[in-house]
Amino acid sequence: MNVLTRPRERIVKSAIELFRQHGIKGVGVDAIAEAAGSNKMTLYRHFGCKDDLVCECLKQVSDEKERIWDNLENSYPGDPARQLRAWVDEAAQHIYSDLRGCDLANAAVELKEAGHPAQKVIMDAKKAHVRHLVELCRSAGIEHYEQLAQALVLLVEGARVCGQSIGVEGPQQQLKQTCEAMIDAFSGHGSNSDRAAVSN
CATH class of the missing domain: 1.10.357.10 (Tetracycline Repressor, domain 2)
Known part of the structure; x- marks a missing residue:
């Protein structure tokens, strides 16, 4: 993961790829945050809930x-x-x-x-x-x-x-x-x- 990109961009990019591989319901916010090199707190700061991210x-x-x-x-x-x-x-x-x-x-x-x-x-x-x-x-x-x-x-x-x-x-x-x-x-x-x- 490119750490030079902004956290929001990394989160969205990681989520898109994980959703493609495992389905939307098959992926939790913890896995998305980890794949993005971030954390759940940062994810929720940019997106109020998983539905917003979806x-x-x-x-x-x-x-x-x-x-x-x-x-x-x-x-x-x-x-x-x-x-x-x-x-x-x-x-x-x-x-x-x-x-x-x-x-x-x-x-x-x-x-x-x-x-x-x-x-x-x-x-x-x-x-x-x-x-x-x-x-x-x-x-x-x-x-x-x-x-x-x-x-x-x-x-x-x-x-x-x-x-x-x-x-x-x-x-x-x-x-x-x-x-x-x-x-x-x-x-x-x-x-x-x-x-x-x-x-x-």
Whole structure:
């Protein structure tokens, strides 16, 4: 652990990694403080309770995921169609290489208590991601852009679950090809049978 970073930053970074490895409920504040090279008193000085720390971790994870939109624009400026394909590439590569799934989705499964503050963080982050994807599909000239965006989200989220439940050789390995076929069908580049299947 880099002792030159601030205690708050170390605590959040350590918590994110421990939550990924063991789940949110599987990690206590003592373990987080120890991993951060800190102590429980310091942790509680920055975060009133574990739930506050969980929310901050999820916000930082969400902020990191949101950077993909700027990265896509910087990589393919003025070419939303190419950005959309690159989004598929990014999602597929992440799923192929990391079977732990999505931090936000995993947290949503764990934190089912009514009124848990993390639920709003997760919902807001997921809705924001969908809105970005809808806008990207619209900018790419897709007529039914909202329908395509929702279909792509379903495919990606389902692929993450397959990776966790079935393993590395599961159907998620076909994610990229399936998403590209879906984009082609909505773009009018697919075969007649492809377009009929989508409309049905």
